[in-house]
Amino acid sequence: METKNLFNPVSTTVLIIVSGILTALVYLNYLDIKFFVGLLILTILMTSSIKIADQWEKAVLLRMGKYVGLKGPGIFFIVPILDRVMNYIDQRVRVTDFKADQTLTKDTVPVNVVATLYWTVWDVEKAALEVQDYQTAVQYIAQTGLRDAIGKHDLADLLQDRDKIAEELQKLLDENTNPWGITCLTVGIKDITIPQGLSDAMSRQAQAERERKARVILGTAETEIADKFAKASESYMNNPVALQLRSMNLIGEGLKEKSSMIIVPSSALDAMNLGGISGITSLSQLNKTEQTVGASGV
Numbered sequence: 001m002e003t004k005n006l007f008n009p010v011s012t013t014v015l016i017i018v019s020g021i022l023t024a025l026v027y028l029n030y031l032d033i034k035f036f037v038g039l040l041i042l043t044i045l046m047t048s049s050i051k052i053a054d055q056w057e058k059a060v061l062l063r064m065g066k067y068v069g070l071k072g073p074g075i076f077f078i079v080p081i082l083d084r085v086m087n088y089i090d091q092r093v094r095v096t097d098f099k100a101d102q103t104l105t106k107d108t109v110p111v112n113v114v115a116t117l118y119w120t121v122w123d124v125e126k127a128a129l130e131v132q133d134y135q136t137a138v139q140y141i142a143q144t145g146l147r148d149a150i151g152k153h154d155l156a157d158l159l160q161d162r163d164k165i166a167e168e169l170q171k172l173l174d175e176n177t178n179p180w181g182i183t184c185l186t187v188g189i190k191d192i193t194i195p196q197g198l199s200d201a202m203s204r205q206a207q208a209e210r211e212r213k214a215r216v217i218l219g220t221a222e223t224e225i226a227d228k229f230a231k232a233s234e235s236y237m238n239n240p241v242a243l244q245l246r247s248m249n250l251i252g253e254g255l256k257e258k259s260s261m262i263i264v265p266s267s268a269l270d271a272m273n274l275g276g277i278s279g280i281t282s283l284s285q286l287n288k289t290e291q292t293v294g295a296s297g298v
Helices: 009-027 033-048 122-127 134-151 157-158 163-180 196-237 240-257 266-272 275-296
Strands: 050-053 059-063 066-073 074-075 083-090 092-103 111-121 182-193
Touching: 009 033, 033 196, 033 266, 059 157, 059 196, 066 163, 092 134, 092 163, 111 134, 111 157, 111 163, 122 163, 134 163, 134 182, 157 163, 157 240
Parallel strands: none
Antiparallel strands: 050 074, 059 066, 059 083, 092 111, 111 182
């Protein structure tokens, strides 16, 4: 809602031109001073009847206090003294920020919520006649609706389903503002602030939940590994040679990856029959050494 000055650029230009012409006629003695004053007053009244509304505006016209219609956009004329332009109403989409401070949720948690409302005037006549100050009314009713929406939801719902809550709030505001010729297009929740202590507690809870899931996953993996080992043991139980080969393979892999020496319990050596194998290998190595020394002596 906007009010404008009595004169606009067009009316001011016309007034200056006509006043200049009248002044020149008086100076040249073609016009009496009394007629000059009367014509000047008439010119002021006539130029004040020239009004201009911008492309996005509608002018609300009252005649002796009674609504007679809308004017604009563009240039239009009114009856001097009898007519009055109440205000110019902007029909573009408006953006209004509103907030609810220290409002309790359904589970009694105080929160600060900042939201944005996009709205527009679709019926200028209702907006001018049904409500005194529609801009302030929209802001107040949006703030009240936001408080009501916060009170109907838990904090978890407020944080997770903000789009759904914003949609519900938009429908509520649209129902309340439609009788005023105003429609609420969109509501967006910009920010939700919770107490610092509660924020820290929620952070710890989320961390504990992540650790719990990690432990569950690790336990599941251990269970699957145990099942595989159980099946493998059944296979090795019926085939001791395969168990010995697998044990020797593990020892060989350990020697390749870590170092050239590995400590193995004697019971494991006996089970794999590695003692006899290592003895035969040592005896063969000793014979090769003696043959080499004998050849050198010859």
